[in-house]
Amino acid sequence: MTIDWENIREECAQTGKFIKIMKQGPIEFPIDFHESNMGLSKGAIRQYRDDRPTQSLHVHEFPDYFLAHVDTFNPEHHPIAHGITDTPGMAIGIVLGAIGIYFLAKTIKNLTSVPDESELL
Numbered sequence: 001m002t003i004d005w006e007n008i009r010e011e012c013a014q015t016g017k018f019i020k021i022m023k024q025g026p027i028e029f030p031i032d033f034h035e036s037n038m039g040l041s042k043g044a045i046r047q048y049r050d051d052r053p054t055q056s057l058h059v060h061e062f063p064d065y066f067l068a069h070v071d072t073f074n075p076e077h078h079p080i081a082h083g084i085t086d087t088p089g090m091a092i093g094i095v096l097g098a099i100g101i102y103f104l105a106k107t108i109k110n111l112t113s114v115p116d117e118s119e120l121l
Contacts, residue, residue: 005030005068009050009057012070021066033059036076042067053077 003021012019029048036049036058044060044067056074060067073081 003027005033005050005057008068009055009070012057012068013055018067018069021068023064023066027066029059033057049074049076051076 008019008021030050032051033048034051036047042060044062046061048059048061050057051074053074054072054077056071056077058069058071072085
């Protein structure tokens with residue numbers, strides 16, 4: 001089965017939605033696609049990305065279908081921009097987690113069981 005992946009990219013980019021492509025026979029990807037581990041699997045058996053730095057097509061493969069969407073920034077080229085624009089919830093969670101760890105470490109560092117000399121009367 002021949003799939004027009006460029007047409008899929010354009011439709012995903014215009015609508016901002018995922019497109020489901022049913023599997024019907026062997027599927028060929030263009031030469032600029034590769035298997036990728038970057039991205040949430042969401043139950044997919046494999047993921048593929050093209051090599052474009054922006055407007056990158058990301059395809060999740062499931063047993064009976066593919067699910068495609070466009071990332072504004074390809075995380076393999078622009079990880080920070082991808083985190084901010086394409087996965088803002090995850091980026092915010094990472095930042096808040098890092099801030100929480102910082103304050104927790106600072107609090108633990110200030111907890112001592114033995115006072116230093118400046119705290120003695």
